[in-house]
Amino acid sequence: MFHSFLIKYAEIGIKGKNRYLFEDKLISHINTVLRPLDGKFLVTKEAGRIYADASEEFDFDEVVDALKRVFGIAAICPLVRIEDKGFDDLKEQVVKYVGDVYADRHFTFKVNSRRINKAYPGTSETINADLGEVLLQAYPELKVDVHHPEMLLNVEIRKTCVNIYSLVIPGPGGMPVGTNGKAMLLLSGGIDSPVAGYMIAKRGVVLEATYFHAPPYTSERAKQKVVDLAKQVSKYSGNIRLHVINFTDIQMYIYQNCPHDELTIIMRRYMMKIAEKLAQKNGCHCLVTGESIGQVASQTMQSLQCTDAAVEHMPVFRPLIAFDKQDIVDISYKIGTYETSIEPYEDCCTIFVAKHPVTKPFLDTIEKSEKNLEEKIDEMVQTAIDTEEVIACW
Ligand code: ATP
Ligand code: MG
Secondary structure: OOOEEEEEOOOOOOOHHHHHHHHHHHHHHHHHHHOOOOOOOEEEEEOOEEEEEOOOOOOHHHHHHHHOOOOOOOEEEEEEEEEOOOHHHHHHHHHHHHHHHOOOOOOEEEEEEEEOOOOOOOOHHHHHHHHHHHHHHHOOOOEEOOOOOOEEEEEEEOOOEEEEEOOOEEOOOOOOOOOOOEEEEEOOOOOHHHHHHHHHHHOOOEEEEEEEEOOOOOOHHHHHHHHHHHHHHHHHHOOEEEEEEEOHHHHHHHHHHOOHHHHHHHHHHHHHHHHHHHHHHOOOOEEEOOOOOOOOHHHOHHHHHHHHOOOOOOOEEOOOOOOOHHHHHHHHHHHOOHHHHOOOOOOHHHHOOOOOOOOOOOHHHHHHHHHHHOOOHHHHHHHHHHOOEEEEEO
16 A cells, blocks of 8 residues: 655754755665565655655565665655645545554554645644544544644645655664765674674765685685675675685694794784785775673783784774673574574684683784784785685675
């Protein structure tokens, strides 16, 4: 019965003159997700609101699911738009709407009309009262509650048409991707980093990703898992370019030249350094990781201090820093990455981990150990970057 959606946005970011940029980005993302679906939707903006109108039949659930993945949308309101044929007709249409949308009508309601067409007879108060009355007559099981209604029936009287809506489906919130710069996500095959990427993208940030691959210690299947995760995140964030860096030689070199209990930290530092170079090369303004305080040895406060210090020219954002594992798992379920994340393919870092890694590394000590790498490491880092594989994930 619905053929249109009113799409509400809340926070549109830096307001004022830039507002239209946010709205236009949002409209462009809405078009991108709706285009492959049935309905031939026309998406328009009007006075701080966005409408998507179908000109053909469409699958309601499919369209709502697609819109629920567009950051920047606060609420999705399916609406019925009728021609303005006078108040008597409007009364009939409102009765029909409530009958069609609600099979069980044992709830409280309130009519909220808006006269955008100021020439329409009556005031919003009289229209509310009159429509409320016809509804009570048609459906005696309804009750009015003007303070906390369970159903708010919105009736917007416009110049040529009237919009009727009452269902409010929550959108994902956030800001339209592409309105807040670009980030380089360190994406592993685990549970955390896809969630971290999702959270940053939700703030309107475009994502690129880097994965450190260590063949033959990590399999093609482990790499495919990361590609799958990037594709899943891209359903929200839009296109992700995944940079796959062959990390084997660097890992071996560290293994051969540094104390084994410091391996994980030193490896992490080189991951950060390489990711930073890739970020600079690709116009990203920050790095993003899935780290959270105390989760593992490499994420103690001291370890985080050491990894952080490896990055020179940009901030490292860790959106999960204060999250409990279970909270991260809950989000990964919600966004659909969990099942892929728990596939049992080995991670490049688990292969070389020491039995007893340092949990309280000192930056001085770590930097001293890294002196053992001086001879070849710069060249190896450059080679790793030069031989990257870029995979389009969307
Ligand atoms: P995740 O679930 O994201 O893998 P984790 O709890 O397993 O995280 P670690 O393995 O210690 O934690 O990794 C911490 C962070 O470092 C990850 O969230 C990710 O951002 C980054 N990282 C780890 N391994 C890799 C890798 N092979 N490629 C790219 N980034 C990685
Ligand atoms: Mg991991």
